[in-house]
Amino acid sequence: MSEHYAYREIARGSDRGDAWAAFHAAGGIGWYDDVDVLIERGAAPGRAMVATARPASTEPLQRGGVFALRRFELHRPDDWDEFLNLSVEAWPEFEKTNDARIEGLFRFVGVGDGSGAADEALLVTRYPSLAVWESSRTTINPSTASGRNFLRRRELTRRSVVRIAGSFWD
Numbered sequence: 001m002s003e004h005y006a007y008r009e010i011a012r013g014s015d016r017g018d019a020w021a022a023f024h025a026a027g028g029i030g031w032y033d034d035v036d037v038l039i040e041r042g043a044a045p046g047r048a049m050v051a052t053a054r055p056a057s058t059e060p061l062q063r064g065g066v067f068a069l070r071r072f073e074l075h076r077p078d079d080w081d082e083f084l085n086l087s088v089e090a091w092p093e094f095e096k097t098n099d100a101r102i103e104g105l106f107r108f109v110g111v112g113d114g115s116g117a118a119d120e121a122l123l124v125t126r127y128p129s130l131a132v133w134e135s136s137r138t139t140i141n142p143s144t145a146s147g148r149n150f151l152r153r154r155e156l157t158r159r160s161v162v163r164i165a166g167s168f169w170d
Contacts, residue, residue: 003041003042003050003051003058004041004042004048004049004050004051004109005020005039005040005041005042005048005049005050005051005106006038006039006040006042006046006047006048006049007037007038007039007046007047007049007106007108007122008037008038008039008040008046008047009025009031009032009035009036009037009038010035010036010037010038011034011035011036012034012035012036014036014038017038017040018040018041018042019038019039019040019041019060020039020040020041020055020058020060020061020104021037021038021039021060021061021067021103021104021124022036022037022038022039023036023037023038023067023069023165024036024165024166025037025163025165028066028067028163028164028165028166029163029164029166030161030162030163030164031163031165037069037165039104039106039124041058047108048108048109048110049106049107049108049109049122050106050107050109051104051105051106052084052105052106052107052121053084053087053088053105054102054103054104054105055103055104061103061124061126064126064128065126065127065128065129066126066127066128066129066130066132066133066164066165066166067103067124067125067126067127067164067165068123068124068125068127068133068162068163068164068165069122069123069124069162069163069164069165070122070123070125070160070161070162070163071120071121071122071160071161071162072120072121072122072123072157072160073119073120073157073158073159073160074119074120074121074156074157074158075156075157075158076119076156077119079119079156080107080119082152082156083121083153083156083157084105086149086150086152086153086156087102087105087123087149087153089145089146089149090145090146090149090150090153091146092146093144093145093146094136094146094150097136097146098127098132098135098136099127099128099132100125100126100127100132100133100136101125101126102123102124102125103124103125103126104122104123104124105121105122105123105124106121106122106123106124107119107120107121108120108121108122130164130166133164
């Protein structure tokens, strides 16, 4: 899938346009208290992204659960294909082990274009609760295929940050 999306952090109460997902960021962890997060389909103002292996559909996300939005900056844009393959291969085991669902992996457009900027991605993962997300942080096991993939993916990553959206915006 190569659908285009935009990522925006917006003031509470702003128009949400053609949203794939919208979150009350203030109910989560790592956000300012007056911000909502919007991922819009199509050409929209904001930070442009393209969908990669997921989402499989442009249908808006359904309510329920806690969402982790993890931003990755890779060391080198040339590492993107390996990063994506490692992720896709690890997801089935990770989802089964952690009762989680990878909703989307988006690649930001306009980075990694030879300008020397690190390549960036946004991973959106749904968990049934904050407790499940917390327990998933300790399950990277190097004796499993997914664990080895995640450890290798970490080597390709210059830095990452995760923010938790505690509730879905109606």
